[in-house]
Amino acid sequence: MSNAPCTHNQIWSLAENKLTFTNSFKMKLSVILGITHMGFGVVLSVFNHRFFKRSLDTYFSFIPQILFLMCIFGYLCIMIVFKWCNSHFSKGYPSLLLMLINMFLKFMSAPEEVLYGNEDGSTQHGLQMALVLIAVAAVPVMLFVKPCTLKSRHQKALAARGAAYDDHGEGHEHEEESGGHGHGHGGKFDFGELMVHQCIHTIEFCLGCISNTASYLRLWALSLAHAQLSEVLWDMILKKGFGGFYLCYPAFAVWAVLTVAVLLIMEGLSAFLHALRLHWVEFQNKFYEGNGYKFFPFSFDKIVRGVSDD
Numbered sequence: 001m002s003n004a005p006c007t008h009n010q011i012w013s014l015a016e017n018k019l020t021f022t023n024s025f026k027m028k029l030s031v032i033l034g035i036t037h038m039g040f041g042v043v044l045s046v047f048n049h050r051f052f053k054r055s056l057d058t059y060f061s062f063i064p065q066i067l068f069l070m071c072i073f074g075y076l077c078i079m080i081v082f083k084w085c086n087s088h089f090s091k092g093y094p095s096l097l098l099m100l101i102n103m104f105l106k107f108m109s110a111p112e113e114v115l116y117g118n119e120d121g122s123t124q125h126g127l128q129m130a131l132v133l134i135a136v137a138a139v140p141v142m143l144f145v146k147p148c149t150l151k152s153r154h155q156k157a158l159a160a161r162g163a164a165y166d167d168h169g170e171g172h173e174h175e176e177e178s179g180g181h182g183h184g185h186g187g188k189f190d191f192g193e194l195m196v197h198q199c200i201h202t203i204e205f206c207l208g209c210i211s212n213t214a215s216y217l218r219l220w221a222l223s224l225a226h227a228q229l230s231e232v233l234w235d236m237i238l239k240k241g242f243g244g245f246y247l248c249y250p251a252f253a254v255w256a257v258l259t260v261a262v263l264l265i266m267e268g269l270s271a272f273l274h275a276l277r278l279h280w281v282e283f284q285n286k287f288y289e290g291n292g293y294k295f296f297p298f299s300f301d302k303i304v305r306g307v308s309d310d
Contacts, residue, residue, distance in 0.1 A: 022227070026220045028080045034216025034282070035073045038209070041286030042066050048287060060145040064138035065286075069209055071135040075128075076100055079115065103128045142202045147195045154189045204285075212282040218274050226267050233258055 015021070042065050049057040079096050094113035102111065107129065110121040117123025233255055241251020 023220075023224065026223045027217060028084075030216050030219040030223075031073075031213060032077045032080060033219065034213050034278075035069070035077050037216070037278070037283055038212060038286060039066070039069060039074070041283045042069060045287035048289065056146050056149055060141055060149075064142045065205055068135045068138040068142075068206065071131040071138075072100070072103075073209060073213060075131055082115065103132050107132060139202065139206060142205070143198060147191065147198050150189075150194060151191050154191075208282075208285065215282050216278065218278070222267075222271055222274060226263065229263060229267070233263070 042062065045065075046058060046062050049055070049062060076096060079099070083094075083096065094115055099111065099113070099115070102109075110125045111128070114121040114124055117127075237251055237258070238255040241247045241249075241255070
């Protein structure tokens with residue numbers, strides 16, 4: 001066993017680069033949790049499509065969305081874990097953020113810093129080009145395929161209705177095609193309205209993947225604030241209480257009160273509100289539609305009086 005003295009660099013709590021290391025680790029971990037959370041929300045949308053029997057949404061909304069998310073941000077998460085597992089690079093520590101940006105800005109150029117594959121970067125460059133092409137190709141699929149397919153179906157329905165009119169000599173002018181086979185609300189089919197709706201939905205999803213991922217960095221900020229408050233309470237109060245016997249009890253009392261009031265109550269409420277916001281906005285906008293049945297709370301009074309929910 002070595003008798004060498006323990007240096008500060010061997011203990012993270014005393015290391016000079018402690019804050020730099022923990023900040024980077026928590027930031028990347030929050031990105032991984034965010035992408036996993038959003039990916040799970042996109043997968044949940046399949047159950048809506050299957051329940052309402054919307055095969056078009058399954059093939060031309062869910063599949064392009066999951067491909068767009070995984071080819072860009074899923075690849076980033078894989079590279080984060082890969083960098084953690086291979087922390088020693090001959091050319092230093094490549095920036096994953098610059099790598100992600102250069103995938104689009106320097107599409108035809110080989111990567112300046114190679115993370116894996118051949119030394120010339122051909123393997124990494126080829127894979128990144130394929131991922132970018134798949135992600136870009138998913139956007140027009142989300143935007144155009146569903147409206148064009150519904151328009152084609154609508155035109156075929158009108159042609160069949162006209163043929164039936166010619167055969168039987170009677171028309172059905174009062175019957176209108178519903179807008180989008182599950183998309184509309186029983187009114188006249190309007191291709192322009194459907195196209196605008198699909199365009200808004202596509203832009204919201206693509207831009208939301210970037211903004212929502214950035215929103216999950218609030219987890220990193222909360223963790224940083226909690227760690228710094230804990231360290232302040234330790235260094236400024238409890239640690240100084242160990243300086244004398246008579247200071248130990250009052251220092252512990254002050255430390256305990258501030259820990260409960262600040263760390264448990266205030267920080268707990270803040271974490272709850274941020275988590276609630278992430279679930280409501282970043283997570284639920286991937287699958288929640290709000291087009292179901294109106295909610296009526298359970299009431300014994302209505303049962304006793306025999307009053308219906310209507």
